[in-house]
Amino acid sequence: MRIKISICLLFSLLGMIHTFAQEKSISGTVKNSQGLPQQGVVVSLKGDSSRTTQTDAKGGYTILAKSTDILVFSSLGMATIERTVGEATTIDVVMSSSTAKATPTPSTTGEAVARTNVRGPSSIYGESKPLWVVDGIILDDGVELSPDALSSSDAKTLIASALGGLSSDDIDTFRVLKDASATSIYGPRAIAGVVVVNTRKGSKGTNSISYTNESTFRLIPSYNNFNIMNSQDQMDVFMEMMRRGNITYKEMGNRRHYGEIGRMYALLNTATPSGYGLANTNEAKEAFLRAAEMRNTDWFSRLFQTNILQSHSVSISTGTDKASYYASVGIINDPGWMRFSNYNRYTANINANYKLSKSVSFNLIANGSYRENKTPGSVDGVSGKVSSAFSLNPYSYALNASRTMDPEATYRYRFAPLNIFEEMENNYTNTHIGDIKIQGQLSWKISPKVTAVGLAAIRYQNISQELNQTERSNLARAYRAMDNVTMITNNTYLYEDPYDDFDVKRTVLPEGGIREKSESILNGKDFRGTIDYRDAFSGGIHKIQVLGGAETSDIYRNKDWNQNLGLLYELGDMSYFSYEAFKQMQENKTNYYTLTRTTTRNVAFFSNAMYSYKDKYIFNGTLRTDASNKFGASHYIRWMPTWNLALTWNISQEKFFPKLKPISALSFKGSFGMTPESPSVSNSLAKIIGERPWRSADRFQETALRISEAANHDLTYEKKEELNLGVQMGLFKNRINLALDWYTRNNYDLIGRVPSQGLNGTVIRSGNVAAMRSSGVDLSLQTKNLTIGDFSWVTTFVYARNDNKITKLYVEATIEDMVKGTGFSKEGYPVGSIFSIPFRGLNSEGLPTFADSNGNTTIDGLRLDQRDNLDFLKYSGTTRPTDVGSLGNLFKYKGISLNILLTYSFGNVLRLPASFKHSYINDSPTSPSDMVAMPKEFKNRWMQPGDENRTNIPAIASAYQLYAIPTLEYAYTAYNYSDVRIAKGDFIRLKEISLAYDFDKETLRDMKIKRLSFKLQGTNLFLLYADKKLNGADPEFSASSSFIPTPKQLTFSIRVGL
Template structure:
């Protein structure tokens, strides 16, 4: 909440002199309406004045009405107005987003008014499916975050803006790779084999987190429960994120906003691998596998850098009485802490809105997109090789050639960075236009059409000095690929708003939606080139193509989604609310017997505070009970798996010659349908002491049925042994609590504090159905070579995310693992049986806690965001592979702790092979000081050019409190194998930023 100094001044007039003579014996004094910050001065029966905001900026288009009459005026470009014959009466001054003021003129002739921003009213407006609602009217679980509340730090994508701001929405950034995007999960795991990312809608059009610049966003709303998301049918199971971008306003002087920041990063934590001196000590001890190759190299230093990142954002906006516009341009250059990991992004955008026929017709046109370019020089092999390459091996040998080891997975990391050439370029163009007609008061008819086209090109080349030649004899390798995706959408909606007898409020929506997706791709590769000069630009020169060893492929697919939807919102006297919606939707991905599905929802709310028995209890400012139920769905991942398909495969001898055989491509399934999620949500919104203390509590129970998966079937009658079908179910239950407190609020100092807590418990109810049978469990994941075991087990009656392996309880006197057998008794690891495996932990946090604080003192602001995850385990893959003496046998480097005592006894034996045991499954609980930002906004005063100026600095990923021994406990939470700290993982980083915000 903002605090401002009162604005007062005085001028001597005839009235002030008379009043001063009578009241104060000659002391001149102006007459003030202090409540409304109004100065009133008598001049004539004509009232003139100026309306400004709290920054002294004129408010254009404010309405000034003489109360009880139809007489009024609109403020001009300087915020001025003139009203005839209005010196006696009450002026009502109003403007959207500001508190309405009433001013008694008392015969005064000049009125200057400062309107205050109505923060509470702005916060009440939330975006829901195909429209908006006031927060007090909501009966579903919806969370809204305004741009002023965004996390102020460098972000990989839009999700970073609201990280820690929404209870139940987990936003994870597992590493500092500039090409990475956030992992997002809302209310647990709702599906097994399909995507878990929420649906993203940007200004009414489906997109993703990279579709829009974070600097262009005005508001983000999250539809959390089924009753809110059901209006989106088969796309709403994982929740919906609605993004509203900034726009211009009518009657607005042209203004320019500039936002820019620079930043650099430092690696947060390095894995404690042995340095050259420690490695040489093992050589001198005669440790098997340790060998001195004569050099002293810190391979991690060879690949790391101190990156410099920069972002520049500029937007121009303004408007006349009928037309408003905004145009923006963003450029971002992000380097990673590993060399040759860099991405450049450009975001252009223009939006124009024109109103005609007394605002009965509104036409909106929008064009935006992005261009993305990054170097393909970095790969996971670079980081892993830098970890384990022998620190005594030289970067190059005496002949100037790269030092290599002729063994899989171990490569010279510097050579990998220097002997590759490549780039990836992608462009995304989003265009939409909307026409809104208001034929009668309260009825809005809107037609929207949009098109989004994504084009990608990738080219890659490995030189003749790359390991693909020096080891694999490829003699130069090149590849190229292209992809094009297009999404076309048309929507027609009609929305009617009406109030009856000042008690009944009705909002009705009906609509039709049509979507078509077309996607195509092509790729080729070749090797054995006469020269490196052509790189990937003359790929036909490679001899592998002539020998039939090169690869070429192409693909095209298409699917459609059509929906009819309706919703009715009704409330009585602002106390009793009901909302009901239905979507009837068809998808070309479904089987012929289930092309269409119905997705109903209903929610109720009772504004208890509105009841008479609470009217006199001033301490309670908000009290509302909510309940909702909704059904959403999930589409199959592929467009054609329900259909008959034919493939060419193998050869047959026919009519004297060999010919390609035509084979069935898979089993058709006309019964294939959507996954169906049924969700019940019960919530309570509360506020005390004029909402100085406010928040909400939500409990949900969601069950996903008809899970889509692959099931084994008999051959015959089926063509092949597997079919994609619906079977199985998952249940998620959870509690979410949000609490916002303003502990201190006065003229110069404000402290806003928000804390949210969420917990989730999931359970796999079934993997089978009456028609399609599966075992009661599935083993998933992979520990990778040389262990080669699954990491997780998905089992009926158990939660998703269980680690499954051998439970280690000790080591013997020779340094070999002792595990717990199936009978609960100790046994040597050498006698391991599959039946000995047990649940070792779970990779999904049981609960999340976030704490956000904003402190403002005069012109200085400080924000601190902290967050944590608790009650989960992490499989430390790096330790499992690199913290055992046996890993030294091939001449590779190992972690310092490889020779530490295990269970307080002795190090592992040199001949103890790598094993997946519970010793490497560690508690992952953590608490992060995620971001600290301090800003200064000096007083500009009456400056001709600059309206606002702010400078700030921030530190992201400042500190982590955890008992986990890996580089960062913030690991992946999506998919069937959550909680794995990959040994290939790009390291995390601490980011230091300095930024400036300017407006002209």
């Protein structure tokens, strides 16, 4: 209701706004972030390519414009800035370095974004992610941006979605800082880069209202994009299992899990008033299996939907000589891409600036958001994560459920009945997130050369999650599954008194369901004070700037979790529990509630100095030192120093530069600095925790203190030294613009494992004993290919490469550690390397063979827990792409613009899913048996002697082979981790096509509208290239399978400005 009232109030101001569209001369100066003039910046009118100018050597420009026009300031390597003319006649702009942009990823689960670094890893074991800074305040728990996300035409939509409390219209500018000279002012947390976001402010002398609507249509996933067998091929596998003795009537009826084959055997044994569920005749069984074979269930179409995601935002901007205001409200309504899900977000923001006197000004920013989200099954409502294994949520189920199964039928999972649609109605998570931030900044211009600034901010966030599994959910029924002796004996959810030898297993949940409730609260406080001195001498030949300041931050986190057994959902949420449920938890040493409280405090002092000589040579130096409470009261490790030195040579300012035709702009920059990073461990002092020691009987419960990590007084910060050399060049009056950076890093004092004598109770300790070197290039090339009248064609090519190598690291590893698809770190190899067992083909029986550590050929002679002689493992590649980038083409004709964006990634490898087993029909608690879909590779499996010469897909082991070779399990496990199960992660993707139309000012004049535009955008449309071994699967989703991939989607947007 409040939001509706706010929107009505904003629209009621329409009658108060009156603007004039007379042309006038606009002039100003464009400078960089160091206060130096920026030559060659293109200044144009948005939507009118016929009127363009460039800044001169002093950064000055002059252009004719109307009060309703929007000036666009653009330069290669700088963040594009837009400014509304309004009543102003002078518009000065400060531009900052930037990378390309990002892509929107609306998600029914909130803001799930795949993780990556800006310039590769900065630590071996620690997490490296960019630092987010919003309006000068560091955002805790920020997200990361994928490489292709930094290339789209609509970056602000993604950033607004990621930040939660902002809409895309609220964001004024953003930039991504990479090299140490740009990030050093933010200290150790900026070691992996910085994303700086500034929100909109009101403008002096202007009044405007804008409305934006985006409607997003998401396509239902297709089996063409996944490596999943159809029902015909799947049934062919089942029939072979029957022939080989893997599936028998006696076993299937009592299995923990079963799909279509198990259902057939269950129906044969199910009595009905008219006989049995399925007649025990060959004809009836063949008809049943034939129907399953031809069923080919499309789980995606049954579990996903094409509802329209709607986003609305309204903003108002106004200002006078004394004060200016910007305010906005926004709503996102998502009925859900996955069935049984929905998502709503409400945001409100205000940015107010007051000129209290000639020398004092005050800025107040407040924003708040509220998000409510319902997700089915095991989808995390905060992060958007899902399980890539068989799991009870729509996406995982569609990926893993056999297409032979009937959507209307009931199967068995954990000994309990399961129908996925009934399960989604009775197994769901409700998430509520409230977030509010208020900050104020007081600026005092003490003199024309000295300015003091004080900033304070507070933030409160509350995340409440409630997982409900009602009495009709599969898990609740599993607690009560006691149909026969076999089920009672093997059901791990039933309780048996360990002190009564004659006790009979029984349920601890006779009625009701299960509720899990967690609540996380964050309270944050930030304070910063700075003094800035600027001066110029000898008519501007010498310029200096000195900045000094200090900042502190306090973050308090409180997380409370509890579990309730026996909640009667259908009886008004009444509680009905058994004391034996608590007895079972006590005996299993599990908790029914937890409480976690943490406090993080940081303090820093920083300074920056800049000197410029004739705007040609610019020297910049930064020094900062940080401290935190991460290491307790330890005096062995406390302050973290950060420093950087940078030198820029603007050749464009040299007298000889006009002779360097066709070069129109040229500058070189070099920087070197050291940045520390807080290590992933914090045991400078001994870490002591409370626990409940194991006892043979629960009646002997007691508490204890234990040293979890012995003190390491030598512990210090991880460090990174970085040398960065860059060049920016414009050719042919900036029709061709090039920005190239080369960097090299020396990471040392990294955390690694080191053996000790064990005198303090720890044999393997963590310490600063590892090192790594890395290097790379960042390239951006923009060409204005064609400009004829109102038509223009611009191409932008972005390329980034990063190579790293661990130069020092001690590891004790097993085969399993080194062959896992998540990657392994080893000296002499990149971070996240994957090693593989050498595959030597199939034998005459279709069984896989391998090379062992002695060079011999073996079938079942390898154990994943082997620790010695591991040099025989083959290096397959790294999990991290080495080469990423994009290619974009923008075509404009008058108000029409067409943007086509390709993204690419090369250099990484993927471990294919571990789909091969010695027995596919078993009663393992974690293996859902014939419920699980198989990959397409099984169609090419070994089936008869001689097939070993045409395929490397092993045979389905017969019952006799399993009996003759009891250790055959080791052979199929080794096959899953062999070099034949490696695929390239390379891809080329048509990421985006968008068509937009901006109405010209003449058309809108009579309508009293300042701006009107329409845009149709297609995102994530086609995968143009990927390794054939993936069988159509998306390599990006395979590489980060814990997140739901961005769907193929179409977005129509309309923007109106009044």
